[in-house]
Amino acid sequence: MIDQIAFDERGLAPCVIQDAGTGEVLTLAWVNAESLQRTIETGEMHLWSRSRDELWRKGATSGNVQRVLELRYDCDADAVLALVDPAGPACHTGERTCFFRAADGDPQPVAHEALPVLERTIAARRDDAPEGSYTAKLLADPELIGEKVREEAEEVARAVAGESDERVAEESADLLYHLEVALASRGLGVDGAFDVLNRRRGERD
Secondary structure, three states: OHHHOOOOOOOOEEEEEEEOOOOOEEEEEEEOHHHHHHHHHHOEOEEEEOOOOEEEEOOOOOOOOEEEEEEEEOOOOOOEEEEEEEOOOOOOOOOOOOOOOEOOEOOOOOHHHHHHHHHHHHHHHHHHOOOOOHHHHHHOOHHHHHHHHHHHHHHHHHHHHHOOHHHHHHHHHHHHHHHHHHHHHOOOOHHHHHHHHHHOHHHOO
16 A cells, blocks of 8 residues: 555655544644554554654554544545554544544534544443433343333334424434433443445345
């Protein structure tokens, strides 16, 4: 792959780093041939610092290493995409992603962020078990979770059969929430279900 990259006159190429599990863009950094080689050899993200003019391993001081699942490059072969499993926040500010600001104020939620944010919220309720939390109550009662998943699935089916599109979306959101809780109760994440769907790609018409 390294031989295919069209590095610029400084020997660098931009690298978009993306959470492989959630699809969230974590940061934009720079790589050269050496850092890419180290990344491939170690399985952890290595980058090139333009300000320090040196190779650095992501998370070397913070512990927030990024395990690389796949490297891709674009159609012009002048930019790299790294799909990673991050051990912690990507940004030096402590934010999960470096892209936590928007031109017109606070970033507005977008569709692909809904499930990852929900999953992290449920995990926090599981770990902290705050008093009065509906999510914590569900997590403490696997039988209740199963009842709620069945109930919400039936409501989705009724909505699809004869209610408005808005009701279908609302009931589907309720079902997705309860499915996420069910997964969290087993120590699982939605990425496991996504992996199954990917494996089944060639099995369906």
